Amino acid sequence: MAGHVQDRWYKVERGPDGKTVRTKTERHGTGMRYRARYIGPDGSEKSKSFPDGKKRLAEKWLSAIEADMTRGQYTDPQSVRITFRQYAEKWLDAKTSSPMTRRELGRRLRLHVYPVLGSRPVGTFRPEHIRELLALLDAKPGVSAAYARNIFADVQSVLSAAVDDALLSRNPCSARTVRRPKPEAHPVVPWKLDQVFAVRAALSERYRAMVDVAAGCGLRQGEVFGLAEDAVDMEGRVLHVVRQIKHVEGHPVFALPKGGKKREVPLPDSVVQALRAHMDAFKPSEISLPWDVPEGPAVTARLLFTAEQGGMVWRSNFNSKEWKPALAAAGLIPEATGGRYRSARAHGMHALRHFYASALLDAGENVKAVSEYMGHADPGMTLRVYAHLMADSRERARRAIDGLFQRAPDGAHGP
Numbered sequence: 001m002a003g004h005v006q007d008r009w010y011k012v013e014r015g016p017d018g019k020t021v022r023t024k025t026e027r028h029g030t031g032m033r034y035r036a037r038y039i040g041p042d043g044s045e046k047s048k049s050f051p052d053g054k055k056r057l058a059e060k061w062l063s064a065i066e067a068d069m070t071r072g073q074y075t076d077p078q079s080v081r082i083t084f085r086q087y088a089e090k091w092l093d094a095k096t097s098s099p100m101t102r103r104e105l106g107r108r109l110r111l112h113v114y115p116v117l118g119s120r121p122v123g124t125f126r127p128e129h130i131r132e133l134l135a136l137l138d139a140k141p142g143v144s145a146a147y148a149r150n151i152f153a154d155v156q157s158v159l160s161a162a163v164d165d166a167l168l169s170r171n172p173c174s175a176r177t178v179r180r181p182k183p184e185a186h187p188v189v190p191w192k193l194d195q196v197f198a199v200r201a202a203l204s205e206r207y208r209a210m211v212d213v214a215a216g217c218g219l220r221q222g223e224v225f226g227l228a229e230d231a232v233d234m235e236g237r238v239l240h241v242v243r244q245i246k247h248v249e250g251h252p253v254f255a256l257p258k259g260g261k262k263r264e265v266p267l268p269d270s271v272v273q274a275l276r277a278h279m280d281a282f283k284p285s286e287i288s289l290p291w292d293v294p295e296g297p298a299v300t301a302r303l304l305f306t307a308e309q310g311g312m313v314w315r316s317n318f319n320s321k322e323w324k325p326a327l328a329a330a331g332l333i334p335e336a337t338g339g340r341y342r343s344a345r346a347h348g349m350h351a352l353r354h355f356y357a358s359a360l361l362d363a364g365e366n367v368k369a370v371s372e373y374m375g376h377a378d379p380g381m382t383l384r385v386y387a388h389l390m391a392d393s394r395e396r397a398r399r400a401i402d403g404l405f406q407r408a409p410d411g412a413h414g415p
Contacts, residue, residue: 116136237272238266
């Protein structure tokens with residue numbers, strides 16, 4: 001049996017004659033008589049109290065604990081006292097991810113998870129509780145399937161940590177009856193070359209080279225806004241993607257590119273020429289922003305793209321006053337009605353990254369290289385997004401095999 005049962009009402013002492021005698025303690029007749037004690041997997045002592053006449057119940061409880069440990073199904077009894085919110089906030093404080101990631105994760109939990117699951121003790125979680133959360137998210141206005149998928153991943157991570165900490169025997173998010181939300185499939189339709197050029201021509205001269213960098217090197221919008229003079233190696237024909245401008249709770253900050261991954265991208269001659277012309281017309285300007293979080297240390301960089309009034313390019317101003325009018329002029333979206341343009345998610349600046357990826361894949365570049373140039377987490381992500389653009393690979397495969405077999409000697413057996 002794991003541990004032992006302590007009788008709080010009696011103690012064993014050694015008498016003057018050396019013999020042991022059983023005597024009453026100061027607690028005799030008051031409170032819980034028996035305390036079942038054992039050492040948990042984390043090395044700390046655990047216990048549970050039982051009333052008078054329930055010693056056998058205490059022993060059975062210890063036996064059950066021992067059996068759970070043997071089967072790997074042990075859960076800390078304290079798990080029924082720690083709520084999901086208490087545990088999640090403690091887990092969040094200990095995460096080593098970026099402050100921005102922690103804030104966004106905490107925000108999703110506060111808005112969508114705590115109202116439903118926050119007060120539930122961690123040790124009581126079952127698959128039905130996760131199914132209930134997913135049903136509520138599915139019916140919640142403004143929560144897309146992709147966003148619900150992120151929320152589900154947050155809950156799954158918290159409960160996985162609870163399993164590791166022996167507060168939960170298994171993660172209910174992994175149950176077969178719990179189905180992870182699936183975002184709607186929207187296959188990428190890359191722009192054609194004339195559309196890229198049309199949007200570029202419609203932008204003011206100050207911002208045209210943004211199109212060359214995004215479409216010619218695959219940079220994200222925040223990476224374009226954060227592109228500095230020292231990141232452009234024109235002699236080595238390499239672009240160093242080392243920072244972006246992002247917004248944390250409305251405040252602009254410098255930060256590493258998405259996923260915390262720096263990367264190097266081949267710099268085509270055409271983009272070099274565009275950047276040289278841009279830097280001749282609009283000199284790089286020193287901009288200082290906090291690093292990673294609004295209260296972070298100030299970092300200064302000589303940015304290539306700045307606003308007409310000086311200072312950094314603000315995403316909201318650029319999208320509404322520069323990008324969308326250019327899209328309309330290029331015929332990609334309708335003209336503004338009532339001074340406002342429709343939502344154009346499919347034609348955001350990210351469309352230039354899609355053009356870049358499609359151009360490389362169409363030219364026969366391998367997926368691993370494309371993944372590295374774009375800063376994806378792994379080639380699998382690149383395949384999931386762009387596999388449908390590789391249809392001609394079948395024809396390349398046919399030609400490759402036909403070319404080999406056609407060189408076989410006459411009369412050889414085989415295809």
